[in-house]
Each structure stands twice: as C-alpha cells, then as structure tokens.
Amino acid sequence: MLAAGAVGLAAALGLAVPATAGAAAGTGPAGIPASTAAQIAALQALKKTETKAESKVDSKLLVERKLRAGRATASAVPNLRTGVAVSRGGTVLVDIRVDKVGDDLLASLKTAGGAVRAISAKEASVRAELPLDRVSALAERGDVRRIEVADQAMTARELEAPVAPSQAMNTNAPTAVKESKEDKAARIGAAVKNAVGAATITSEGDRAHNADTARQQFGVTGVGTKVCALSDGVDSIAASKAKGELPADVDVPAGQEGDGDEGTAMLEILHDVAPGAKLGFATAFNSDASFADNIRALRFQSHCDVLVDDVIYFKESPFQDWIIAQAVNDVTADGALYFSSAGNEGSVRDGTAAHWEGDFLDSGLTAGKFQGSAHNFAGTAGVQVYEPVSKASSAGIPVNLFWSDPLGASANDYDLYLFDQAGNVVSLSQDNQTGTQDPYERLDTPGGGGTGLRIAVVKYSGENRYLSLSALRGRFSDSTDGLKAYNTPGVTLGHSAARQAFSVAATPAAKAFGRPLEPGDPANPVGPFPGTFSEASKVERFSSDGPRRMFYEANGTPITPGNVSSTGGEVRAKPEITAADGVRTSVSGFDPFFGTSAAAPHAAAIAALVLSGNPGIRGSEVRDALVSTAVDIEAPGRDGVSGAGVILADRVLAYTGASPQPLAVARQPIVTSSNGGAYLRPGDTAKVALPVVNDGDGAAVSTNVVLTSTTPGVTIAPRAKSYGTISPHQTGVNDFTVTVPASQPLGSTVVLAARVTFAGSLSPTTQQFALSVGQPSPETRTFAYAGAPVAIPDSDPSGASVPIQVSGIGRAAKLSVSIDGTACTTDAGATTVGIDHSYVNDLTATLTAPDGSKAILLQRNGGSGNNLCKVVFADDAASAFATVTAANAPYTGTWQPRNPLSAVRANAVDGTWTFSAIDGVAGDAGSIRAVSLHINGFVQ
Structure with missing residues (x-):
C-alpha cells in the first residue's frame, strides 16, 4: 500500500x-x-x-x-x-559559470566537442553548445562552478495574435525554430528596396505624451545627449535609415547588432520623441552575461547618457540584484539614466498574472x-x-x-x-x-x-x-475539480527593479491591446490619440504589477539580517512610471507596436529631452521631475500597476526649467597651400579654413575658437578668433594660418586642436584633426595575404584572422581593402572567391592596423547571398556595403566600409595588419581565402 x-x-x-x-x-x-x-x-x-x-x-x-x-x-x-533542447548531433546550449575564463577552459571545451557562442570575462561565464554526454565530465574541472541549461530571455513585446512565451523567448537553442535565413533576407531586402520615397511614420506617443508641442514650447530636441537601446536586434536598420526614420550615424558596436527587429522599432520611437539625440544599440540576446557586458559598454565605451531595454532573463532574481541588475547599478552610479520595461506578465488586479x-x-x-x-x-x-x-x-x-x-x-x-x-x-x-x-x-x-x-x-x-x-505569461486559474488559484502582486522583477532603474508600465496611446476579453475583465481602455493622457487613461491589462520585495544587497549582504520572511527585506515601489504603447513604427511586424517594450523608449526619450534642456542635471532631480509631474491614472497616489502615472513631456520640462542649449562644434578644416593645392607641404605656410557648426537648439552666442597644435615646430596665427553668434544648425567659418617646419617628414601628421567656447552649459567643446603632410603618391602598392584558406568557425565570437605584412610605405595617404578572387560564383564552398561563405549576412569583418586601431568593413549585411569576390572597400565609394541585398550576390564592386579606413592609417602603416571575420549565427560556414591591402604613400 x-x-x-x-x-x-x-x-x-x-x-x-x-x-x-x-x-x-x-x-x-x-x-x-x-x-x-x-x-x-x-x-x-x-x-x-x-x-x-x-x-x-x-x-x-x-x-x-x-x-x-x-x-x-x-x-x-x-x-x-x-x-532540454537537444540537437540532432546530441548537443545542448549551456551557460558555464566559472572562476575565470581562461585559454585552458576554452581549449577543454573544444576538446569536448563544444562550440563557444559567447564569452564574458567580467561575469566569468561562457555560453557554449556542448555534447550532452560530455557535460558532467566538464563539471569535474575545479574552475567550473555551474553548468546550466542556457538562460533564456524574452522581450516585453505583446503580439496582437498572442503566442506562447516559448515562441517569444531567446531562440538560440540548437533545436529552436526561427524565421529562416532566406525569409529573413527577403524581408530585409524588400524593406530596403521599398524604403526610398516611403512616407515617414511618427509614433502616436509623441503626441499623446505632449512631446511634439513640448519640443516647440521649450526648444529642446535631445541635442547633447546619447540614448541607447538594448533588445533583440536591428535587422532593418538600413531600411529605417533609408526612409529617414533613423539618422545615418546610429552607433552599433561590431558583433552586437543581434537578430530581430525590436531594437529597430525602439530606436524609431526614441528618434520620434528626441530627434536631436544621438542613438546607439547593442543586443541583449547573446547571453545574460553578455547583456550585462553590453550595458556597461554602452555607458563606458559608447558614452550613452540614457539607456533603455525591454528584455528579461528568466534567471534574474526577484530578491537580489543579479549580474544584469549589477550592471545597471554600475551605469546609474556613473550618472546614466536607465529605463526598462516592467514586463508583460500581468497583474492581480486584472486577473492576468x-x-x-x-x-x-x-x-x-x-x-x-x-x-x-x-x-x-x-x-x-x-x-x-x-x-x-x-x-x-x-x-x-x-x-x-x-x-x-x-x-x-x-x-x-x-x-x-x-x-x-x-x-x-x-x-x-x-x-x-x-x-x-x-x-x-x-x-x-x-x-x-x-x-x-x-x-x-x-x-x-x-x-x-x-x-x-x-x-511567466501564463495564468494561475481555478480548476474544474476544486483547486483554487492563489495569486499575489509583484510579478515584476530583475534589473528593472534595481533601485535607480525606471521600471515602465504601458498604457495605450491610440488603441488598447486587442486581446479578446475574458469573463470578469474590465472594458478595454481606449488611448487618447490624438489627444493627451489624462486621469481617464488606464494601464494595459498585460502590464506587470509590483511592488518588488528585496532581501539582499547586490553583494549578498542581508537588508534585514535575520529576517528573510514576509516581514523582512526592502519593498521597492515598482513600476515607477507609465508610458505609451500600441503605437506605429515603420518596421515590419511592429505596426502597431504593443507591450512595455514600446512604453520604455517613450519614457527614455522624454528623459533625453530633460537632459538636453538641463545640462548637468542630477539623476535624482530627473527622477523627482518624472514622478512628481506624472498624471495619476489608477488608484489615488502611487500604485503597483502604474506607479506614479503617465509622464508628460511638457510637464516634466516645465518642472525642470528646460531651455534650448547651443552646441558649437568644429568641423574638418579645409587646407589651401601657398601654391593653391589642397595639401600641406614641409616648410609651407597654408591657409586653414575652420568651420564651426551649431548643432544645438539655441543660438551659440559669443562663440570663440582657440586653435593649437601639439605637433612640434608647427605655428598657428592667430591663435584665437571670434565667430560671434551662430544660429541653430548654421555654420561660421574663419581662416587661420598654419606653418609647417621644413623638417616635417612626408606622410607625417599635423595635429590641430580646436577648443570652441560659447555661452551655454555645453561649452566648451574640443575636437582634434589630423592633417597629412605631403601629396598622395599616384603609385598604389598591393600587399596580400599569402597563406592557406582559414576556416571561419560557425557562430563563434573568436572568429578567424589572417595576417597581411606591409613594408616600405611609412605613412599612407590612401588605403583600400579588397576581398579578392578569380571566378566569382555563388557556389557553396567555392575556391575561386576571396571569402567563401554560404550566408554573408552572418559575417562581421574587421581590419586592424599595426597600432591596434580598427575599422569595421562589413557588419551583418548581404542577406542570404553567398561569397565575397573582387569586393573593394574604399572611403570614396559611392555606396555603402550596408545597402547590399541578396540580389547582389556574389558580392563584387566597390563599397564604403562600415567605418572609414582613414581612421586606421593615422600612424605609420608598416607592420602586421590583421583581417578578421566573425560568424554571428549558427548554420552556415566558410573560409577566408584571399584578402589584400592597397596603399598609396606620399610625395613632395
């Protein structure tokens, strides 16, 4: 019995x-x-x-x-x-938590038949595909602390035709079913093709949050700020740029463009509300540890002032700040503002959690x-x-x-x-x-x-x-045989619950989410567009509720020692604020765009307007402004569904006293030598015209420039000049005289530093310019990789590299890169092309100079087309390689690289150059076969 x-x-x-x-x-x-x-x-x-x-x-x-x-x-x-998702080859995707990521560990992984997918030295974590039957053996290593099924993530997008979370989550497991590469390539190619002449779309949240009128009233557009998003990917970023939905200079670090388009849709919202702000992006989907790394990188390397994401990793603790929340803590401690989706996991009030x-x-x-x-x-x-x-x-x-x-x-x-x-x-x-x-x-x-x-x-x-x-995204509900469902508030968790993060709930700007009502549901709220939010607005039924109870500081110190029960810990009021969703973007599949994924970038963009109109404002002051001016839309006072309420741009800007700020910046000088040429020569006294552009929202009054040089023997006259008042988006120009000593070597660089001062909080700005001495030689010398083909590992961040030796040049006046070949073909595994790869869109290619400077040549472009052959990357090309589609395969012709090659020839070019290629997506393979550098030196 x-x-x-x-x-x-x-x-x-x-x-x-x-x-x-x-x-x-x-x-x-x-x-x-x-x-x-x-x-x-x-x-x-x-x-x-x-x-x-x-x-x-x-x-x-x-x-x-x-x-x-x-x-x-x-x-x-x-x-x-x-x-557990097991591939046909018997492999599983795992996260390996270790004491330290070292070469010996990575070698052991490869010996065990593993393939590395992402590495985080900071978080001591490796994501890898590993044979299931070798997992326990790897765990015997003393430096391995834990081997887990790869932590998965999902964005806070809500689909009008709902799908299971398993279809919305991070799908890089070996057996995951995703959009085919061919379908994706066709979609992206069609978007780029149809971009020209397409009407631009503005998020309804711009009007509903009063951001459009606030920009006019207060004269601020986001100038002087940089706002960066983290999400799945930016597949259609080229199409959005071509349509004018995004600026041309969105900063996407190499290898961090991700997979998907939610990031593109978020960037469009940011640009609609804060059109003067610089933009950046990095994927959050390589792994949880890589997400944390990218948060820090966007702040400390890309210098983002405002960061926003819409991602939750399942392992994020509700009771202690884990690695992602710790990264948020690091950037907010450095002065950044961080916004995150509260999530779409529902609320007890609406019976959706x-x-x-x-x-x-x-x-x-x-x-x-x-x-x-x-x-x-x-x-x-x-x-x-x-x-x-x-x-x-x-x-x-x-x-x-x-x-x-x-x-x-x-x-x-x-x-x-x-x-x-x-x-x-x-x-x-x-x-x-x-x-x-x-x-x-x-x-x-x-x-x-x-x-x-x-x-x-x-x-x-x-x-x-x-x-x-x-x-997550499910329901606890009473069963037919008498089992009762028990629900409590507080489903929002993870890094959006970090103390200084802003957790953002969602309310519809145009129309509410169209999910069929269930018995007992309140009537769906209707958005205010074309009006503004008011006390009558309601939070979306799927928006996650708070508060969040925390028991430990990030380092594990108890908040209430000895009490880890329901009477202990710290209760954090989450979410803090509410913003718009259900808005339009130009991105396919995100029109309309529902979810707290859409709400968070609206809030982040309004914060950028605040920073733009109040340079130097403290984060605590921005928090006070957002919370104090919010429109209370739920129960009186702060509540666990909408926080303080909906933020309105005009209220926040009025509260902070925002005003238009000038931003005067020097641009590349124009050289006219004594003989009328466009090049500096040794012993020459040349005229240098220095433009200064006011990129700001306000007039740059009392603008002055001090021009100096750190190059020994170079003199400048006069040292300073007044540019007077420069109106917004206008340019002032003054002439300086620059004298170069006769001993200045050909090909060397004269460095000019322009310090621009003006009446405003963003003053001064400083820019440096490198001017080459000598005229480019008409002779082009070629230096080629002469070794055997090198395989590019599939979906491995270590990639493949080949060396190229350069000698006898000294300084370079001009540099181009070619991926060579003889007979160009799309045949898989072709040996007659410079790079044979069965899916060029997987690749990011980088050129590294002997001094360590880098330039990205191509970054996940090319669609489903195969192979690169007789492709030239040159700064003076007519079109960017970012515009190619699968129809261009095999890829030939001359194209602008992702980054200008002028940046990698600033110093002497003799030495070992490195051409690298990284495959960012599993399922296709290829090799580096033939690559060359073409370099012109200098003549008198």
Whole structure:
C-alpha cells in the first residue's frame, strides 16, 4: 500500500489513489498512472546519488541524459519531458559559470566537442553548445562552478495574435525554430528596396505624451545627449535609415547588432520623441552575461547618457540584484539614466498574472521517498499543495521558483515539479542547493499545453524561506475539480527593479491591446490619440504589477539580517512610471507596436529631452521631475500597476526649467597651400579654413575658437578668433594660418586642436584633426595575404584572422581593402572567391592596423547571398556595403566600409595588419581565402 504521507499527498492533489503502491493506469479515472509520490521518489533517487561534479550540473541536463540512456528511468516517469533542447548531433546550449575564463577552459571545451557562442570575462561565464554526454565530465574541472541549461530571455513585446512565451523567448537553442535565413533576407531586402520615397511614420506617443508641442514650447530636441537601446536586434536598420526614420550615424558596436527587429522599432520611437539625440544599440540576446557586458559598454565605451531595454532573463532574481541588475547599478552610479520595461506578465488586479509569493508553509504531506514536504498554498484556509495552471495559457510557459537565500550561497533545498491531472510528473527542476548554489529552480510547461496542469513546490531540505513562484505569461486559474488559484502582486522583477532603474508600465496611446476579453475583465481602455493622457487613461491589462520585495544587497549582504520572511527585506515601489504603447513604427511586424517594450523608449526619450534642456542635471532631480509631474491614472497616489502615472513631456520640462542649449562644434578644416593645392607641404605656410557648426537648439552666442597644435615646430596665427553668434544648425567659418617646419617628414601628421567656447552649459567643446603632410603618391602598392584558406568557425565570437605584412610605405595617404578572387560564383564552398561563405549576412569583418586601431568593413549585411569576390572597400565609394541585398550576390564592386579606413592609417602603416571575420549565427560556414591591402604613400 502507499505510505500514509503519499496517500495524503495524493488526496490533497485531488488525485485518485491506486489500491496498491504498484498500481498501474486504469485503477482511477481515465488511465491514471502510478502514484505521484512514487514518481517523485524515482526522481529523488537520481538526485540522491549525484556525484560532487554532477551537483554542479543543472538537474534537467542530468535527467535528460538518464532518460536517453536507460529504460528504467523513463519507465518510472513515463510522461516526463525535461524541456532540454537537444540537437540532432546530441548537443545542448549551456551557460558555464566559472572562476575565470581562461585559454585552458576554452581549449577543454573544444576538446569536448563544444562550440563557444559567447564569452564574458567580467561575469566569468561562457555560453557554449556542448555534447550532452560530455557535460558532467566538464563539471569535474575545479574552475567550473555551474553548468546550466542556457538562460533564456524574452522581450516585453505583446503580439496582437498572442503566442506562447516559448515562441517569444531567446531562440538560440540548437533545436529552436526561427524565421529562416532566406525569409529573413527577403524581408530585409524588400524593406530596403521599398524604403526610398516611403512616407515617414511618427509614433502616436509623441503626441499623446505632449512631446511634439513640448519640443516647440521649450526648444529642446535631445541635442547633447546619447540614448541607447538594448533588445533583440536591428535587422532593418538600413531600411529605417533609408526612409529617414533613423539618422545615418546610429552607433552599433561590431558583433552586437543581434537578430530581430525590436531594437529597430525602439530606436524609431526614441528618434520620434528626441530627434536631436544621438542613438546607439547593442543586443541583449547573446547571453545574460553578455547583456550585462553590453550595458556597461554602452555607458563606458559608447558614452550613452540614457539607456533603455525591454528584455528579461528568466534567471534574474526577484530578491537580489543579479549580474544584469549589477550592471545597471554600475551605469546609474556613473550618472546614466536607465529605463526598462516592467514586463508583460500581468497583474492581480486584472486577473492576468500567474504569480504567487509568500512564506513557505509546510503542508505536513511527505513528497517522495527520501525526504521533503510540499508547500501549502491554501494557508490557514486548508491544505492545497498545487497551483493550477490555466489550460488556455499553459503551452510553453517558463515557471520560475526563487526563495530568500543569497545568490551563490543557498543551503536550503527546494524543488519544483509539474504534474498533469492524473498525477504524472511532466516536468521538473530539482537542483542541489548545498551552500554554493543559487536559490533557483526552473521548468517549462509542455509545448502543447495540457489540461489540468499543476505546479508543486517541495522543500527537499533546510529551513523555511520566502518563496516567489511565477509562470511567466501564463495564468494561475481555478480548476474544474476544486483547486483554487492563489495569486499575489509583484510579478515584476530583475534589473528593472534595481533601485535607480525606471521600471515602465504601458498604457495605450491610440488603441488598447486587442486581446479578446475574458469573463470578469474590465472594458478595454481606449488611448487618447490624438489627444493627451489624462486621469481617464488606464494601464494595459498585460502590464506587470509590483511592488518588488528585496532581501539582499547586490553583494549578498542581508537588508534585514535575520529576517528573510514576509516581514523582512526592502519593498521597492515598482513600476515607477507609465508610458505609451500600441503605437506605429515603420518596421515590419511592429505596426502597431504593443507591450512595455514600446512604453520604455517613450519614457527614455522624454528623459533625453530633460537632459538636453538641463545640462548637468542630477539623476535624482530627473527622477523627482518624472514622478512628481506624472498624471495619476489608477488608484489615488502611487500604485503597483502604474506607479506614479503617465509622464508628460511638457510637464516634466516645465518642472525642470528646460531651455534650448547651443552646441558649437568644429568641423574638418579645409587646407589651401601657398601654391593653391589642397595639401600641406614641409616648410609651407597654408591657409586653414575652420568651420564651426551649431548643432544645438539655441543660438551659440559669443562663440570663440582657440586653435593649437601639439605637433612640434608647427605655428598657428592667430591663435584665437571670434565667430560671434551662430544660429541653430548654421555654420561660421574663419581662416587661420598654419606653418609647417621644413623638417616635417612626408606622410607625417599635423595635429590641430580646436577648443570652441560659447555661452551655454555645453561649452566648451574640443575636437582634434589630423592633417597629412605631403601629396598622395599616384603609385598604389598591393600587399596580400599569402597563406592557406582559414576556416571561419560557425557562430563563434573568436572568429578567424589572417595576417597581411606591409613594408616600405611609412605613412599612407590612401588605403583600400579588397576581398579578392578569380571566378566569382555563388557556389557553396567555392575556391575561386576571396571569402567563401554560404550566408554573408552572418559575417562581421574587421581590419586592424599595426597600432591596434580598427575599422569595421562589413557588419551583418548581404542577406542570404553567398561569397565575397573582387569586393573593394574604399572611403570614396559611392555606396555603402550596408545597402547590399541578396540580389547582389556574389558580392563584387566597390563599397564604403562600415567605418572609414582613414581612421586606421593615422600612424605609420608598416607592420602586421590583421583581417578578421566573425560568424554571428549558427548554420552556415566558410573560409577566408584571399584578402589584400592597397596603399598609396606620399610625395613632395
């Protein structure tokens, strides 16, 4: 017979109890299998026998290997599906957390048959595709702390035709089904082709937030600021530029363009609301650790003032700032403003969330053979160890369990199980927590959904803790057999809950999200467009609610030592503010654009207007302005759904006293030598005309320039000149005289520094210009890579490189790069082309000079076309390579590179140059075969 505890457990779950412990299907309703407790016991037996190395491995990986290796395990849990994506070649995508990323570790990965997908030295994390049967062996390394199923992510976009989160999440697993490369290439190519002459589209949020009239009233456009987005990708950025929806100079670091178009749509919103701001982008989808790296890089390398994202990684803790939130803390401590989507996980108020948190309550019912007891969701109202999942939203849902232990130091062991109505375990997560692991378990519901799915939390060992259980984008709902759904507020979590981050809820600008209403839902709100938001506006039903209770500082220090229960910790008021969604963009698939993904960039752009009109304003002052002036649209005062309310640009700018600011900047000088030529010569006294452009919103009054040189022997007269008042977007020009000593070598560089002062907070600005001495030689010398073909590793950030030796030039007046070949063809694996690759759009190619300076030649352009042959990259080409499509394959002709080559020839060019190619997407391969540099020196 079943033990009394097992009988009690089965009864509490609403299950039929077999007559004997070994009873098979058929003894209860509709083919119920052996008891739930027996299945848990079988899984606990696997956990009990784990080795020290296996305790560092994600339990789902271990169970998946057991299921594939032996019939005994599979027969004990016949309906179990771990959710681990295993490729046809037997590989899995994993995150390897280590003490330090070193060459020895990477070599071990390759020896084990692994392929690196992303590396973060800062976070000591490697994402790799690794054979499933080699995972445990790699875990035996002393420097490996943890091997997990790759952490997945999803954006906060809401689709009018809803899909399961499994279809919206980061889909770089080996078996993931994505848009085909051919379809993607056709889509992007068509967008570029149709871009010319297309009417521009402005987000309705620009009007609804009063941003359009606020720019006119206060005269600020975002000038002097840089706003950067992080999302999936910017596939259609070239088309958006061609249509005038985006400026030409969006800063996208090499290899960080990502995959997808949500980033493009977010950039268009930013540009609509703050058209004078500089823009940047980096993907958040390479891995969780790479996301953290890119947040820091956008601030500390790209110098972004405002950052915004719409991404949540499932492993982000609700109780402590994890690696992504720590990156947010770093950039906000440096003065940046950070905005993040609150999420689309719903709210208790609207009955759209699947979230419960509270103290663990022992049900007194044993779960399993060895130890452990199930949590009682019913509390004092009775005993119920299940949280029922709605059939309508049960397919492909990630289910997260966290508890109030510090990250990397949990000694209390909780497990997570998913059952069908018959009591069969259909998914699980039962990692060991022995003092060095994270307090985290995750499972996925079956992709096909199911009837009567139920979640149970089991305390395997240790003390009671405060729990957070979320079925992201799913629903906890009452079942037909009497199980009650328990929901609590606070589903928003992760880096948007960082103290200084702005968590942004969504409210419709034009129309509300068109999901069919469910019984008991309030009427869908209607957006104000073409009016403005008011107290009558309502938050979208899917927008995530708060608040967020935190128990630990980022370093693991308890906020309330000794109290990690429902009465402890710190309660953070999240979300803070609300902004518009349901708006138009020109990006295919994002018209309209719903979700807190669309709301966050509206808020970030308004913040850019504040910074633009108030240079030097502190972040705390911006926070006060946004919160204090928000329109309260829900319950009076700040609430857990809309925060302080909807922000309006005119209110915020009035509150901060914003005013138009001038921004006078020197441009490239124009040289006229004593003989009328356009080149400086040794011993020459030349006229240098120096333009100064006012890129700002206000008049640059009392503009002056001091022109100096750090080059020995060079003199400038006069040293300073007045440019007077320069109106916005106008140019002033003055002439200076520059004398070059006769001893100045041909090909050397004269460096001029222009310090521009004007009346305004953005003054002064300083620009440096390098002027070459001598006339370009008419002789072009060619230097070619002479080695064997080098394979480009598939979807590997290390890429492939070839050296090119240059000698006898000294300084270069002109430089171009060619990818060579003889017979150009699109045949896969062709040996007659400079680069044979079956999908050129996967590639980013970079040229590195002997002094370490770099220029990107091509960056994920070319669509599905094969091969590069007789392609020349030159600064004076008529068109940019970014405009090519699959129809141009095999790629030939002369094109502008992504970055100007003039930047890599500033110093002497003799030495070893490096041409590199990185394949950013799995599934295609190729080689570097023939590459050359073409260089002109100088003559008198």
